[in-house]
Amino acid sequence: MARLNARSIGWHAGTAVTIGLLWEAAARAADSLLVPPASATLAALWRLLAHTEFWTALWVSNQALLVGLPAAAAAGIVVGLALGRWPALARWCDPHVHILLVAPKIAFIPLVIMALGLGLLSRATVVAAFAFPIIAVTVQSGVRSVDPRLVDMARAFCAREAQIWRRVLLPGARPAIATALRLGLARAIAGMVSVELTLVAVGLGQLVLRFRADFDAASLYAAVLVVVAEAVLLVRLATLLEHRLGSSSPMAVAE
Amino acid sequence: MTAARIAAWRRTSAGRAGVLALAVASGLWACTAPPAATRRPALRVAHSALDFDDMPSYVANATLEADGYQVEDTSFALTELAVEALARGNAEFASGSVRSFWVAAARGAPVLTVMAQVGNMHRLVVRQDVSGCRDLEGRRLALQSEGAIGTAFVRRYFAEACPKLVPQTVFVPQSENRAAALLSGHVDATVLELAVYHWLDRQAPGRFRVLEDFSTRWPDLIATVVNANSDFAKQHPAAVRDYVRARVLANRAVSADPSLLVEHAKRAFGDSEELASVAKLYGSLQAFDTAGGLTAEGIAATLTFLQAQGELPHSVVPAQVADLSFLVGALRDLPELLPRLAGRWPG
Numbered sequence: 001m002a003r004l005n006a007r008s009i010g011w012h013a014g015t016a017v018t019i020g021l022l023w024e025a026a027a028r029a030a031d032s033l034l035v036p037p038a039s040a041t042l043a044a045l046w047r048l049l050a051h052t053e054f055w056t057a058l059w060v061s062n063q064a065l066l067v068g069l070p071a072a073a074a075a076g077i078v079v080g081l082a083l084g085r086w087p088a089l090a091r092w093c094d095p096h097v098h099i100l101l102v103a104p105k106i107a108f109i110p111l112v113i114m115a116l117g118l119g120l121l122s123r124a125t126v127v128a129a130f131a132f133p134i135i136a137v138t139v140q141s142g143v144r145s146v147d148p149r150l151v152d153m154a155r156a157f158c159a160r161e162a163q164i165w166r167r168v169l170l171p172g173a174r175p176a177i178a179t180a181l182r183l184g185l186a187r188a189i190a191g192m193v194s195v196e197l198t199l200v201a202v203g204l205g206q207l208v209l210r211f212r213a214d215f216d217a218a219s220l221y222a223a224v225l226v227v228v229a230e231a232v233l234l235v236r237l238a239t240l241l242e243h244r245l246g247s248s249s250p251m252a253v254a255e
Numbered sequence: 256m257t258a259a260r261i262a263a264w265r266r267t268s269a270g271r272a273g274v275l276a277l278a279v280a281s282g283l284w285a286c287t288a289p290p291a292a293t294r295r296p297a298l299r300v301a302h303s304a305l306d307f308d309d310m311p312s313y314v315a316n317a318t319l320e321a322d323g324y325q326v327e328d329t330s331f332a333l334t335e336l337a338v339e340a341l342a343r344g345n346a347e348f349a350s351g352s353v354r355s356f357w358v359a360a361a362r363g364a365p366v367l368t369v370m371a372q373v374g375n376m377h378r379l380v381v382r383q384d385v386s387g388c389r390d391l392e393g394r395r396l397a398l399q400s401e402g403a404i405g406t407a408f409v410r411r412y413f414a415e416a417c418p419k420l421v422p423q424t425v426f427v428p429q430s431e432n433r434a435a436a437l438l439s440g441h442v443d444a445t446v447l448e449l450a451v452y453h454w455l456d457r458q459a460p461g462r463f464r465v466l467e468d469f470s471t472r473w474p475d476l477i478a479t480v481v482n483a484n485s486d487f488a489k490q491h492p493a494a495v496r497d498y499v500r501a502r503v504l505a506n507r508a509v510s511a512d513p514s515l516l517v518e519h520a521k522r523a524f525g526d527s528e529e530l531a532s533v534a535k536l537y538g539s540l541q542a543f544d545t546a547g548g549l550t551a552e553g554i555a556a557t558l559t560f561l562q563a564q565g566e567l568p569h570s571v572v573p574a575q576v577a578d579l580s581f582l583v584g585a586l587r588d589l590p591e592l593l594p595r596l597a598g599r600w601p602g
Contacts, residue, residue, distance in 0.1 A: 213402025
């Protein structure tokens with residue numbers, strides 16, 4: 001296992017170095033205002049990490065994520081479970097949830113401003129709007145994928161609705177819920193950055209806009225690298241959670 | 256001379272005049288149109304966004320195409336992308352905020368301002384109850400973003416008019432979002448382009464007003480510019496001069512007849528009542544300078560302003576960012592060309 005991990009780390013490091021070298025060569029060949037060499041980006045990242053302004057910006061950006069993602073997760077899981085369990089409700093709600101899934105959320109930003117203003121609430125709402133639909137749809141699929149024979153069997157043993165939920169549906173949907181949270185997290189991070197580039201320029205979004213306006217591409221990509229690193233880390237944690245939750249089966253729990 | 260002979264003479268004269276007119280027209284066409292062997296370079300024009308300010312560019316295309324140029328327009332979502340397209344040689348011309356192009360030039364990008372795009376359309380718009388900048392103490396002010404020219408205008412205005420004032424600043428990058436914030440009462444003041452203010456005023460008549468018109472406060476400052484790729488300009492100075500001439504002619508045409516703006520804007524944005532009134536507004540302000548809008552004084556004033564605001568390094572000199580020679584050449588050409596080109600305007 002340790003050897004496998006070492007090999008895996010080596011593989012990832014090799015891939016990162018190869019991408020870095022290709023990036024360096026491509027950027028030097030392109031000689032572009034907006035595509036900096038990897039070496040310049042890493043140098044800019046080093047400078048950025050040394051600034052308290054950057055850490056303040058990172059914290060401000062993550063406030064919207066910290067508020068918006070749990071709200072989206074709570075609402076998305078509840079709605080997804082309900083839609084998965086009651087087909088009549090799903091028939092009525094499915095089109096609306098799917099509209100939310102595919103609608104370009106940036107287009108609704110003026111409405112968000114009109115309704116909620118320019119504070120944390122509006123940013124968190126946009127983050128939640130990015131994450132909620134994918135969470136709801138994934139959880140709904142998870143509930144639907146639970147073997148109906150398990151529900152029938154539970155009913156045959158006179159299980160009440162609450163018991164069916166507790167013993168069959170929730171354990172069965174658990175892997176899907178973990179997947180939904182992972183997908184929702186990725187969407188929420190995209191929303192967090194989008195909202196700061198379009199709605200209110202605060203946090204990392206404000207830094208990115210300033211770097212972009214100054215054609216300081218190295219600093220711009222350094223800020224983007226931080227967002228990517230945060231996203232990779234959080235998605236990795238979510239994947240670990242997904243694996244842990246996925247290891248339990250509804251049958252085992254039902255038994 | 257009998258009546259029949261007079262009629263026959265008239266018919267013949269008319270015929271001769273017709274043939275003569277056709278010959279003259281053909282001669283003029285032969286003079287202005289390039290010989291088959293002469294190849295005109297293709298002109299790719301990058302716009303920072305598709306908006307009203309770009310309409311003279313589309314009007315100019317008719318002249319350029321009649322002169323044998325192939326013109327291809329591309330609208331980008333960001334000024335920085337238009338700058339990048341120009342700097343990389345993916346476009347020969349690009350227009351947008353002066354700050355963006357000059358910051359790129361200061362960083363060594365091969366971009367050169369050849370004329371002004373449109374007058375300064377930035378306005379500080381406030382709620383009706385705000386009578387002066389002092390009333391904004393502690394109130395919310397929405398700005399574009401760090402590095403936007405409008406932000407620089409507002410900061411300079413407050414530094415001059417109310418130096419001790421500290422409004423609560425919030426950055427809202429897109430003008431329609433700033434207008435929405437003002438409309439819903441979430442901010443008390445913001446910087447808007449005139450067309451957006453016009454829209455806002457139609458949505459809520461009398462609720463907002465212009466506290467400061469930056470075009471009258473600093474008449475020499477240039478806000479938006481038309482630029483050429485400097486390598487292209489070295490290789491094809493005649494093409495750059497032709498392009499500038501066409502743009503100046505377009506400015507003259509739309510200033511004389513704002514309906515041209517509406518016609519092109521309809522093609523770009525679809526039909527709307529708003530277009531005609533915005534076109535009229537632009538016409539009344541003479542927003543598109545009929546002499547190209549770029550002067551040595553304007554370049555120096557804008558450079559000094561941007562340097563004083565910390566937007567550009569103090570080492571940048573006018574020759575690094577702008578070249579007046581193309582505009583001067585184009586303006587010299589115009590008196591003799593005007594009669595020949597006059598019939599070419601669409602509409």
